[in-house]
Structures are given as C-alpha cells and as structure tokens.
Amino acid sequence: MNRTNREWLPFYCNPDAHLPKIPETRALFSWRPMLIQDYIGKSISFLESDEIKDAGFEYDYRRVVPCRWKCSDESLFGVDLAIFAHTRAYPFDKGKIGGQFNADSLAASVAHGSINVDVGGSHVGYVPDEHGGSFGRIWRPATQEYSSDCGHLMAVLAPFMRVYRDAGDSILVSQPMGERPMISIPNEYVQPTWSSERIKLLVTLGELTDGEVEYKAAEPHTATIMGRSLFYLHPKFLEELNTETARCLCTPEPRRLGGLLHHSYFNIWDSEAELQNGLPKDRLLLYMKFILAARHSPAPLKAAVVNAAIHHNLLTDAVRMGAYRDYDFVSISGVFIDLYDEKSRSYVNLFQPMGMTIKPRGRTREREFTPEQIHEIFDRMPLAKPVMPLEQVFGYERPEHVLESFSFEPGKYSRTLL
C-alpha cells in the first residue's frame, strides 16, 4: 500500500492550496537591466510625458515626494544618489532591512507631498564573469573580501539551502540487478519529528515513492539500514527524466538524488517561523521550495525576485486603503543588482523593473504595467538631464562598462542536477 506523510505538513504547506503567482525570473531577465542613473533619468522623462497623462496621472514636480523602499545596505547608495542628482531631493525612506516595504511609512510620506513616486525592491549582489556571473555576494572594499548581498536575504536562505543540499546528497537511488529502482531516504525527510533541525524538509512520499520495500531474507539489499527507510521509486518520477539522466541514476551502485529533488517532490518549512493568521509573517518562506529547486535561475536571484514581488503587492494593496484615496502614487518595483566596480572604486547599481502601477488620486484601483510594457516605454524615453551633474554627485558619469559586464540571461544558468 502506498502511504502518505502529508498529515505532518503545516497547514500552509498544503500542496493543494493555490499560492499567488510570482513573475518568472527567466522572463524578467530576457531584458537587460538598466543602470540606476538611466532608470531614474528615464523615469523623470516618463513622469513628464503625455503618455503618463493618458494613464490619468498629472505630474507636478512641486507636489512630488521621491520615495524609495530598499534594504539599508550601503551598496545600494547609488539609488539615493541617482534620485538626488535628478531631483535635488533626499528620497523619503519607505524601506526596511531585507528589501521590505514599510507600510507604516505611508501616513507620513503623503503628508510631505501629495504625489508619491516610489522606487523600490529587493537587491542582490553580482560578481560578473563571461558565463553569466554569480549572484548573492559582492566585494566589500572595507573588509577586502566578498560577503553576502543581500546579507539579510542570504541569511534567511542559508539554512534552507543547507538542508535542501543535504537532502539531495543523502537521498539515494539504486537499481539492483533485475529489480525495480529503489530510493533510500533518511528518516528525518520522511517524518519531521525524526529531525532535530529547525528547518524541516519532508519528501512527498505519494509522488516520489511507490510503496515500501519488504525485507526478503534472500535479498540482502532489502534489509533496513538504521536511520533510513527504503521505498520503490515512483515510475512517474522516472518518466519525467530524460533517458540519459534516468540511466545514470538507476545503477546497482547508489546514486545521490541531488538537484533532481524538484519542488513537486518535497516541502520545506521553518518549524519556528513567526506566524500571522496561520501563515509565516515573512511570506518569502511560502516560496522557499521553488527558490531552492529553481532549475533556471540561481536561488539568490530568485529569492530577490520573489521578495520584490511580495512587497510590491503589499505596497499596492496599502495605497488602495481609503486614507490614501486623495493621493497619487507612481510605484515601480524590481530588483536592484549591486556590483563593486574596481575602476570607479564604487558600488554600482543596476535595476531590473518588474512592475509599475499608477494610482491616480480619487481612485483606489490603479493602472498596471507589465515588465514588457515598462521596457518598451523606457527604451524610447530620452534620458532627462539631471538637476546636478552625475559626475559631481557620483564621482563618475555612466559606468557603462559595468552594465556591459552583466552577462546573465536566460539559458546562461542551469543547475547541475546529478
């Protein structure tokens, strides 16, 4: 009989429950990100254009409070500098550590100007190379070493990545001569109370396995190994692999499951997560298995995309409240990509927009733009002349060589599965 272990899952990991969708990283990065200087310069042109008027928004620079929501990491200072150079205003801070939107800031920000222009998102460090580069860390000149970026997000990810990697390394597949393929799973991944980890990973027995292997005295490989449970591998799992991968995996010698532990075959959660209405307060945790098992985008980048999407949603939801009905909001959210540039000896920021919403005053619903529409609009917008020369504010103008060094694009990354 096939058994299930789903009754051990916390309510919010229910595999049948729909989880709100997040934009696909691959789709977003089919466009190149922009230098933050260019993005702010083009935003100003867009705000002043007739096009935005058609969306019901009237730009009056005297009523504008430029706002930003982002992590407090010093590597993101370029965002403030770009806003300052273009507006001579110090941006109002609507952010919290970890690239989170602070809804409590709204009451104050609207009192400072009736048009809030929000630039915000999550951030991720990038170290370029010609093969797509790597995400999640950055060179820190003050310590002369690489460190995580976003430090907060990477610290949230780290224990999940460790447990996921350990599961991939310790779940073993084998196919003894003349037998069906079998899968040996450490007990802590079958039943969560067998694990002393705070982060629990549970394989989905119903999807990955097809019944327990019975001990037969004549077949020594069926004997129970302490700390492990032995099952037949679900035929559907093998059907979904290409022939070569299936052949490499199913040998008499046990092979690690590795990155083949796809998100449909496990759940992972923090058993001590702070909950609110039964859900983890940090909604990023709901998406953890998709972040860890993503095959076409590095986990730190995917985490930044998910985090930005969650907080953009919180922002647009918050500005719909009756109290903000009489104010205008233009909000563009996305992912900041931070690099350290040896040439200018500075942090440089790129920006990949993910969504733009315009909520004109007097209305609660807003006009929404897709990433495709944003890139299309921004591609044809001229760069507005900064109020103060970029050279004077940044110490350099447009570090185009840094933009050139960004080589990540769909297809440049695929995880080693076995």
Ligand SMILES: [Zn+2]
């Ligand atoms: Zn950060």
